Amino acid sequence: MSRTIRVDDDVFVELQSMAEPFVDTPNSTLRKLLGLPSSETPTSGPAGTSQRDQSLTPLLADGRLGAGQRLVWKRRNLKQEHHAVVLSTGELRLDDGSVHSTPSGAASMIAGNQQNGWRAWTTEDGVPLKDLR
Numbered sequence: 001m002s003r004t005i006r007v008d009d010d011v012f013v014e015l016q017s018m019a020e021p022f023v024d025t026p027n028s029t030l031r032k033l034l035g036l037p038s039s040e041t042p043t044s045g046p047a048g049t050s051q052r053d054q055s056l057t058p059l060l061a062d063g064r065l066g067a068g069q070r071l072v073w074k075r076r077n078l079k080q081e082h083h084a085v086v087l088s089t090g091e092l093r094l095d096d097g098s099v100h101s102t103p104s105g106a107a108s109m110i111a112g113n114q115q116n117g118w119r120a121w122t123t124e125d126g127v128p129l130k131d132l133r
Contacts (some may be wrong), residue, residue, distance in 0.1 A: 023054060054102040056129075057090035064132045068118040071121040071129070072106060082110050084121065092121075103129055 059065040067084045068089035084092040092106040100106035103117025116132040
Protein backbone atom coordinates (compact mmCIF):
# COMPACT_ATOMS: atom_id res chain seq x y z
CA MET A 1 0.00 0.00 0.00
CA SER A 2 1.38 3.40 -0.88
CA ARG A 3 0.68 6.56 1.05
CA THR A 4 0.85 10.21 0.11
CA ILE A 5 3.22 12.49 1.98
CA ARG A 6 3.71 16.20 1.53
CA VAL A 7 7.13 17.82 1.70
CA ASP A 8 8.30 21.42 1.43
CA ASP A 9 9.75 22.57 -1.87
CA ASP A 10 13.29 22.75 -0.48
CA VAL A 11 13.03 19.16 0.83
CA PHE A 12 11.86 17.96 -2.58
CA VAL A 13 14.74 19.80 -4.32
CA GLU A 14 17.21 18.12 -1.94
CA LEU A 15 15.66 14.70 -2.63
CA GLN A 16 16.00 15.33 -6.36
CA SER A 17 19.67 16.24 -5.97
CA MET A 18 20.31 12.90 -4.22
CA ALA A 19 18.45 10.83 -6.80
CA GLU A 20 19.96 9.25 -9.89
CA PRO A 21 18.04 10.70 -12.85
CA PHE A 22 15.71 8.30 -14.69
CA VAL A 23 16.40 5.60 -12.11
CA ASP A 24 15.47 6.68 -8.59
CA THR A 25 12.01 7.57 -7.37
CA PRO A 26 11.35 9.67 -4.26
CA ASN A 27 10.64 6.38 -2.47
CA SER A 28 13.90 4.69 -3.55
CA THR A 29 15.88 7.82 -2.62
CA LEU A 30 14.32 7.90 0.85
CA ARG A 31 15.00 4.15 1.26
CA LYS A 32 18.69 4.76 0.51
CA LEU A 33 18.86 7.71 2.93
CA LEU A 34 17.17 5.71 5.69
CA GLY A 35 19.33 2.64 5.10
CA LEU A 36 16.36 0.48 4.15
CA PRO A 37 16.63 -2.34 1.60
CA SER A 38 15.13 -1.78 -1.82
CA SER A 39 11.42 -2.43 -1.93
CA GLU A 40 10.53 -6.09 -2.44
CA THR A 41 7.20 -5.13 -3.92
CA PRO A 42 7.46 -4.25 -7.61
CA THR A 43 6.44 -0.69 -8.33
CA SER A 44 4.80 0.54 -11.45
CA GLY A 45 7.30 1.93 -13.90
CA PRO A 46 6.90 3.75 -17.20
CA ALA A 47 3.92 2.62 -19.26
CA GLY A 48 2.77 0.30 -16.47
CA THR A 49 5.85 -1.91 -16.59
CA SER A 50 7.06 -3.62 -13.44
CA GLN A 51 10.41 -2.57 -12.00
CA ARG A 52 12.76 -5.02 -10.31
CA ASP A 53 16.18 -4.60 -8.75
CA GLN A 54 18.12 -2.59 -11.31
CA SER A 55 21.56 -2.96 -9.73
CA LEU A 56 24.27 -5.41 -10.79
CA THR A 57 24.63 -6.76 -7.26
CA PRO A 58 22.74 -10.04 -7.92
CA LEU A 59 24.94 -10.72 -10.96
CA LEU A 60 28.07 -10.17 -8.88
CA ALA A 61 26.79 -12.29 -6.00
CA ASP A 62 26.32 -15.39 -8.12
CA GLY A 63 29.35 -14.89 -10.37
CA ARG A 64 27.62 -13.93 -13.62
CA LEU A 65 29.71 -10.72 -13.50
CA GLY A 66 32.97 -10.01 -11.72
CA ALA A 67 34.42 -6.95 -10.06
CA GLY A 68 36.75 -5.23 -12.51
CA GLN A 69 34.96 -6.67 -15.53
CA ARG A 70 34.62 -4.26 -18.46
CA LEU A 71 31.33 -3.62 -20.21
CA VAL A 72 30.91 -2.13 -23.68
CA TRP A 73 28.18 -0.06 -25.31
CA LYS A 74 28.55 0.09 -29.09
CA ARG A 75 26.44 2.86 -30.56
CA ARG A 76 26.74 1.90 -34.21
CA ASN A 77 24.61 4.73 -35.64
CA LEU A 78 26.73 7.31 -33.83
CA LYS A 79 29.98 5.41 -34.45
CA GLN A 80 30.76 5.54 -30.73
CA GLU A 81 31.95 2.94 -28.25
CA HIS A 82 31.71 3.48 -24.50
CA HIS A 83 33.22 1.44 -21.67
CA ALA A 84 32.36 0.88 -18.03
CA VAL A 85 33.99 -1.13 -15.26
CA VAL A 86 31.92 -3.17 -12.82
CA LEU A 87 32.85 -2.25 -9.25
CA SER A 88 32.70 -4.64 -6.29
CA THR A 89 29.77 -2.57 -4.96
CA GLY A 90 27.68 -3.41 -8.05
CA GLU A 91 28.11 0.09 -9.44
CA LEU A 92 29.54 1.03 -12.84
CA ARG A 93 32.44 3.44 -13.32
CA LEU A 94 32.54 5.14 -16.72
CA ASP A 95 35.68 6.27 -18.56
CA ASP A 96 35.07 9.83 -17.29
CA GLY A 97 35.33 8.54 -13.70
CA SER A 98 31.66 8.98 -12.84
CA VAL A 99 30.04 6.14 -10.87
CA HIS A 100 26.46 4.98 -11.41
CA SER A 101 24.35 2.58 -9.38
CA THR A 102 22.59 1.03 -12.39
CA PRO A 103 23.39 0.20 -16.02
CA SER A 104 20.51 2.43 -17.13
CA GLY A 105 21.80 5.34 -15.07
CA ALA A 106 25.24 5.00 -16.67
CA ALA A 107 23.84 4.76 -20.20
CA SER A 108 21.45 7.65 -19.62
CA MET A 109 24.29 9.85 -18.41
CA ILE A 110 26.29 9.13 -21.57
CA ALA A 111 23.36 9.62 -23.95
CA GLY A 112 21.84 12.63 -22.23
CA ASN A 113 18.42 10.99 -22.29
CA GLN A 114 16.74 7.93 -20.81
CA GLN A 115 18.29 4.64 -21.91
CA ASN A 116 17.77 0.99 -21.04
CA GLY A 117 21.24 0.03 -19.87
CA TRP A 118 20.29 -3.65 -19.66
CA ARG A 119 19.91 -3.61 -23.45
CA ALA A 120 22.74 -1.16 -24.18
CA TRP A 121 25.65 -2.69 -22.24
CA THR A 122 27.30 -5.97 -23.18
CA THR A 123 30.23 -7.91 -21.81
CA GLU A 124 33.42 -7.69 -23.89
CA ASP A 125 32.36 -11.06 -25.33
CA GLY A 126 29.17 -9.45 -26.67
CA VAL A 127 26.68 -10.90 -24.16
CA PRO A 128 23.98 -8.30 -23.36
CA LEU A 129 23.37 -7.63 -19.66
CA LYS A 130 19.68 -8.43 -20.20
CA ASP A 131 20.69 -12.01 -21.05
CA LEU A 132 22.60 -12.37 -17.77
CA ARG A 133 19.52 -11.65 -15.61
